[in-house]
Amino acid sequence: MAWFEKSAEAPARVPTEAIWVVCPGCKAYIAKEAWRAADKVCPRCNHHDRLACRERVALLTDAGSFKELNAEVSFNDPLKFTDSSGAYADKAKANIAKAGVGESVLTGTAAIDKIPVVLAVMDFKFLGGSLGSGTGERILLAAEKAIALKRPLIIVSASGGARMHEGIVSLMQMAKTCAAIARVKEAGLPYLSILTDPTTGGVSASYAMVGDLNISEPKALIGFAGRRVIEQTIKQKLPDDFQTAEYTLAHGFLDHIVPRKEMKAFLAKVLRYAGF
Amino acid sequence: MAKNTQEKLSPWDIVQIARHAERPNIADYLRLLCDDFVELHGDRLFGDDRGMIGGFATIGGEKVVLIGHRKGRGVEENIEANFGMASPEGYRKAMRLMRLAEKYSLPVVTFVDTPGAYPGSEAEARGQAEAIAHNLEFMSTLKTPIVVVVTGEGGSGGALGIAVGDRILMLQNAVYSVISPEGCASILWRDGTKAALAAETLKITADSLKGLGIIDEIVPEPAGGAHADVTAAVAAVKKAVLANLAVLKKIPLDKLVEQRYAKFSAMGRF
Ligand SMILES: [Zn+2]
Numbered sequence: 001m002a003w004f005e006k007s008a009e010a011p012a013r014v015p016t017e018a019i020w021v022v023c024p025g026c027k028a029y030i031a032k033e034a035w036r037a038a039d040k041v042c043p044r045c046n047h048h049d050r051l052a053c054r055e056r057v058a059l060l061t062d063a064g065s066f067k068e069l070n071a072e073v074s075f076n077d078p079l080k081f082t083d084s085s086g087a088y089a090d091k092a093k094a095n096i097a098k099a100g101v102g103e104s105v106l107t108g109t110a111a112i113d114k115i116p117v118v119l120a121v122m123d124f125k126f127l128g129g130s131l132g133s134g135t136g137e138r139i140l141l142a143a144e145k146a147i148a149l150k151r152p153l154i155i156v157s158a159s160g161g162a163r164m165h166e167g168i169v170s171l172m173q174m175a176k177t178c179a180a181i182a183r184v185k186e187a188g189l190p191y192l193s194i195l196t197d198p199t200t201g202g203v204s205a206s207y208a209m210v211g212d213l214n215i216s217e218p219k220a221l222i223g224f225a226g227r228r229v230i231e232q233t234i235k236q237k238l239p240d241d242f243q244t245a246e247y248t249l250a251h252g253f254l255d256h257i258v259p260r261k262e263m264k265a266f267l268a269k270v271l272r273y274a275g276f
Numbered sequence: 277m278a279k280n281t282q283e284k285l286s287p288w289d290i291v292q293i294a295r296h297a298e299r300p301n302i303a304d305y306l307r308l309l310c311d312d313f314v315e316l317h318g319d320r321l322f323g324d325d326r327g328m329i330g331g332f333a334t335i336g337g338e339k340v341v342l343i344g345h346r347k348g349r350g351v352e353e354n355i356e357a358n359f360g361m362a363s364p365e366g367y368r369k370a371m372r373l374m375r376l377a378e379k380y381s382l383p384v385v386t387f388v389d390t391p392g393a394y395p396g397s398e399a400e401a402r403g404q405a406e407a408i409a410h411n412l413e414f415m416s417t418l419k420t421p422i423v424v425v426v427t428g429e430g431g432s433g434g435a436l437g438i439a440v441g442d443r444i445l446m447l448q449n450a451v452y453s454v455i456s457p458e459g460c461a462s463i464l465w466r467d468g469t470k471a472a473l474a475a476e477t478l479k480i481t482a483d484s485l486k487g488l489g490i491i492d493e494i495v496p497e498p499a500g501g502a503h504a505d506v507t508a509a510v511a512a513v514k515k516a517v518l519a520n521l522a523v524l525k526k527i528p529l530d531k532l533v534e535q536r537y538a539k540f541s542a543m544g545r546f
Binding site: 136140162163164168169202204205208209225226 | 404454
């Protein structure tokens with residue numbers, strides 16, 4: 001055990017949030033500085049924790065190369081949706097402030113090891129990374145930008161699925177984004193999909209699953225239906241490894257599982273094979 | 277009279293009609309709407325999903341490829357059809373038949389009636405998400421006209437997996453939704469008994485969807501719902517399908533595909 005770790009047992013002193021992070025994977029107390037230095041990957045159990053979209057951009061792109069596109073495209077509230085916890089519009093606005101991004105995906109142009117790309121990165125902190133009309137529009141515009149600039153398109157997904165608050169309009173974003181992806185492919189441009197923890201529901205059943213390459217991180221949750229729904233349907237308990245990246249790869253739906261610190265180099269290598 | 281009865285129905289009432297055990301199902305449409313049907317089986321990869329039916333069909337003299345979810349009538353049929361919940365094999369069979377339609381220059385007509393794609397462990401293992409995603413991508417570029425008819429329950433991604441088209445028709449008492457009212461109620465209201473409220477809030481009826489610009493046309497139903505007069509209900513669907521096919525067949529294929537892209541691109545742009 002390295003100096004920056006403490007045992008999984010309760011530490012002698014009460015840890016403060018300022019110094020320690022509790023790993024969601026193994027519950028060990030990890031020094032915050034070490035946690036950050038490892039890009040939120042647990043040095044003890046290799047748990048790849050969720051990243052904010054800008055953290056992911058910093059990790060994957062050349063310093064200073066990212067330029068955001070379509071920041072003005074944001075959520076819509078076509079149903080004027082309100083549930084028991086309040087109005088969707090209020091929640092969405094609060095999420096913009098909380099996540100520091102105008103929708104559940106951040107899009108822009110960037111360079112990966114000097115290769116110019118168009119990049120879209122989802123943020124699970126924004127309403128669970130749900131696919132709303134603003135998300136769909138940003139992804140479509142990113143795909144169209146990739147075609148216009150003749151650049152590869154890379155989408156990093158992190159989402160629980162379609163955004164219920166936008167009803168049928170959110171469902172249609174699955175068709176809309178896939179139509180845009182089809183055009184990127186018709187233009188002969190690479191489309192790389194990175195499915196991070198979690199990628200489920202309407203996002204796994206649309207753009208996330210149709211990459212030229214589908215790539216993931218260790219132990220990421222990937223699936224269509226939720227575990228609880230499936231367990232209720234089949235009246236059986238599912239094994240722990242069900243719907244992990246490793247399970248998805250073994251069943252033939254992922255090309256590669258790449259540790260976080262190697263992801264940028266992996267993408268650059270693939271793009272060079274693709275002629276960039 | 278019929279109109280007045282209709283106006284009093286709540287979205288939750290309409291959900292009950294859409295799910296009615298006697299509502300016309302794919303077997304009724306094949307029997308009453310088609311002059312001829314040659315069923316084509318299998319996805320060529322794993323199996324033949326009985327929750328999704330497809331083949332060559334002739335409708336009022338028009339040759340098409342017809343694909344639809346299958347709900348059974350009675351327990352035995354429903355178990356075979358998995359209550360209209362298709363597996364990855366169903367979506368892959370649908371895609372195979374749509375490729376054939378493109379090759380043979382036949383329009384595609386799809387009938388949507390499913391609670392949702394099957395949420396089972398085998399379906400996950402064989403790539404339910406990939407199967408649906410691939411269809412969405414593929415249907416957006418298919419070089420033949422596609423007419424979609426939502427006949428009963430349009431259940432989320434499982435419905436959309438065969439519902440990307442040039443014209444989206446919906447029966448008057450059909451519903452189409454991102455999630456079931458029960459599912460939405462239990463997640464967002466944390467109370468499954470709020471399904472009626474969720475049904476209203478989600479705006480899942482044909483009228484609402486027409487208002488939102490998601491569907492193109494509402495097919496009227498007989499008073500009391502399609503099950504009250506199956507022959508008349510099917511006749512209205514036949515008339516609407518043929519009218520739309522006639523219009524679409526005149527559009528050059530490149531322009532048709534361009535229009536389809538524009539149609540879906542505009543969804544959610546306000
Ligand atoms: Zn850990």
